[in-house]
Amino acid sequence: MLELAILGLLHESPMHGYELRKQLTTKLGAFRAAISYGSLYPTLRRLQTDGWISEGAPPAGMPASADEVPLLTGKRGRVVYTITAEGKERFQELLTAAGPETYDSEAGFGVHFAFFARTDPATRLRILEGRRRRVEERREGMRDVLSRAAERLDAYTLELQRHGLDACEREVRWLEELIANERNGTTPQPPSADPERSS
Amino acid sequence: MLELAILGLLHESPMHGYELRKQLTTKLGAFRAAISYGSLYPTLRRLQTDGWISEGAPPAGMPASADEVPLLTGKRGRVVYTITAEGKERFQELLTAAGPETYDSEAGFGVHFAFFARTDPATRLRILEGRRRRVEERREGMRDVLSRAAERLDAYTLELQRHGLDACEREVRWLEELIANERNGTTPQPPSADPERSS
């Protein structure tokens, strides 16, 4: 999950950890709160040993000190991570292999959705429908509670269920709209200059 | 978090693990998905060693009614957990000591809210206002993204931000209503049992 998010961001441009976290927070802020360094740095290391990312600047002419640890000033400096060719493949693989874990968690869905512009239409539809199914299940659960056991709950619990039910209904409607758009081919149009077409 | 939830449920009545999970899932289903046994059972064991809960039927000299889960016939049977007196104190303590972690996570807030009927009014207000502040912060973050960086984002990311913003605005309005009710003393009336004196 974090792996997908990191690869996706580094796919756009190389970055160091701090910046990565900021982008992660704003880009995924709608569905998850913030990424902790306690997950970020270990994951970065793992991605590095797996060969998906590498330390240092991209092929754009590296400076002289490209030796052991080419930290920009010789002191403990910022470490820039760049995605590798294998990493890009891995990213596409993760994007397409969207299993149930994609629908189950808010965060999982949010991350995948955030990269929908780089996901193929069939996978987009699959994810949206899977997500809708999950949310509908949650919605039904809450409806049952409200209709069958309402008298056994205190007012606050009831209110919590009502609020949750409302949120679920809204999300289902939102998903329904997105699904309709996908089927129409009315994919939300990127602003203007996005040469990314189906290759 | 799980600790509070478990103590709260066992405060209502003794239960075994499976039932506990079901109740947890429906009662807190609005804000978190489902509790895993991989967290539930270890936590139960911890609560037991801490002395907050105990294994077996409640201490009230209940005669061994035939109904009383005597399935422990040498085989592996169901284990009923009962909250202890210390556990009840601990529960109240956790209820009142609602720090920032209470507002930060959906789950944390959901659990505290679910037990609002047993929380004193001052703490209720504090939690609701803390939560509102958090959600407002998230909302402002998303507004900034939408107003300042909209042109640099693809249509899907934009849509995600819009949806998130909408959800935040709704939650803030919901919280505002609840806060107003609290201040009015218009606390949602519990069914019939023992309502607080309406001042």
Next chain:
DNA sequence: GGCCGATGTATCGGTCCGATACATCGCAAC
């Protein structure tokens, strides 16, 4: 008799979080 789904307890590996520590840099107050 055999199968199956609901009930029930339990563990393991792994992901992610929250707190914490520490170092650098620019900038403003004094």
Next chain:
DNA sequence: GTTGCGATGTATCGGACCGATACATCGGCC
């Protein structure tokens, strides 16, 4: 000038929680 302070930046540790899995019992239902 130097002192302090907030933003930037890297890093680790313990712990909470999850998902998968295993295994056992029970009540039907064919």
